[in-house]
Amino acid sequence: MNQENRVMATHLIPRSYRDFGVMRTAVKGEGIYLYGEDGKAYIDGCCGALLSSIGHGNREVADAVYKQMTTVEFAHPSRWRTTASEEAAAELASIAPGNLNHAWFGSGGSEANECAMKLARSYFVERDGSGSSKSLCIARWNSYHGSTLGTMALAGNMGRRRTHFPMFKESPKIETHYCYRCSWGLKYPDCGVLCAKKLETEIRRIGRQYVAAFIAEPVVGSSIGACVPPKEYWGIVRDICNRYDILLIADEIMTGMGRTGKAFCVEHWGVLPDIITSAKALSGGYSPAGAAVSSDKIIETILAGSGAFAHGHTYNANPATAAAITATIRFMKKNKLFENSSARGEELGRSLHAMEDIPIVGEVRGMGLMWGVELVENKETRKPFDPVKKAAAVVTNACLERGLVIYPGTGQIDGIEGDQFLIAPPLIVTAAQIEDIAARLREALEVSAEKLLK
Ligand SMILES: Cc1ncc(COP(=O)(O)O)c(C=O)c1O
Secondary structure, eight states, X not given: OOHHHHHHTOOSOOSOHHHHTTOOXXXXXXXXXXXXXXXXXXXXXXXXXXXXXXXXXXXXXXXXXXXXXXXXXXXXXXXXXXXXXXXXXHHHHHHSOTTEEEEEEESSHHHHHHHHHHHHHHHHHHHHOTTOXXXXXXXXXXXXXXXXXXXXXXXXXXXXHTTTGXXXXXXOEEOOOOGGGOTTOOOTTTTTTHHHXXXXXXXXXXXXGGEEEEEEOSSBOTTTTSBOOOTTHHHHHHHHHHHTTOEEEEEOTTTTTTTTSSSSGGGGGTOOOSEEEEOGGGGTTSSOOEEEEEEHHHHHHHHHTTSOOOOOOTTTTOHHHHHHHHHHHHHHHHTTHHHHHHHHXXXXXXXXXXXXXXXXXXXXXXETTEEEEEEOSBTTTTBOOOGGGOHHHHHHHHHHHTTEEOEEEEOTTTSSSOEEEEEOOOTTOOHHHHHHHHHHHHHHHHHHHHHHXX
């Protein structure tokens, strides 16, 4: 079937009709591999979008979901408790840091972040009364927090938000820690981590009485490609939030669930947010899931006030999803996947740094099993490729030809320029598989360099 016929034959609205016509159909998943209809095996080198952390075709999780679906598949959360959802919340609390002991469950990351914003607002209303003016959530440019109108207005992924921008109630934003292309042309550590300190400037400009929260991804995911902050960053923003009576929300939708070698990434810097949001790997990809995990402080304030959190979706605390979450976390614990993420991540990082000799590899960055590569036309000047060259797509296709799936991104410089990709295999990956991934990627980058630089 030609491309046009393939598109016309579907009733599904795909993300892109152009891409859909040439896309492979996934027919099977097993371990770190996805299989196309042509029978070819592809290494899922980015876990879809950093979610298939326990790999594909996991029987333990699938059986747990089946068992729950054939016991109680649904009971509306406004009228029923379920053991499944309370067990999942307890499992999540067992791996969440400090006093983050209370989970709200929804169907994905966008819902988790919407919930976090409302939790922050509710905390101040319960504490200070309905006249509280604290409602704004400050976020950062080059961030992604979801695709609902609320989370798109919050986030600063320039390319993704343009079409719908006129529909937003815009949130305030500060620059992020993109050291490779620092907004002020400074160098770490001489910069004094100015990007973190700018949060204070923004709060003072707006007025602390209007600001409820600051939200950020601990390692910037798809918007820049595994951009790791200076080690002082999270300590500085935590301190600013404390001084100005503002809640700190860590969006761990990509970075959480062991992706960076600890259950949640902020633990690397010993910082405790007031709310952590999780999704993606939370249910291993076996059921649509998202969670906002809240501190005791927020829940105690709600309990001492109205005793109600005015927020709900039909599918929130869904028992089948809860079963997937519980089984995923138990599988991760039993197989020490956070530890494996750390060990295999070091190996992957070493292999990627060894690729810095390839002329289009501008920067390699990341931690744990979350790595990003920024592609440039000129390594010395850091000049990006002309967007018409579609450098990220060229590398992605070269990887696909070699049976490796990566996660490309563009526009991190100004919404238009900039090419990068994420490489983040499942946490079950072995040392031998890391070598295989690295070999396929090196070949793809070398072939792409020849093509792009000629
Ligand atoms: C950091 C981050 N936050 C939020 C989201 C939104 O999650 P979802 O697509 O499940 O709504 C994503 C998804 O890519 C993400 O990477």
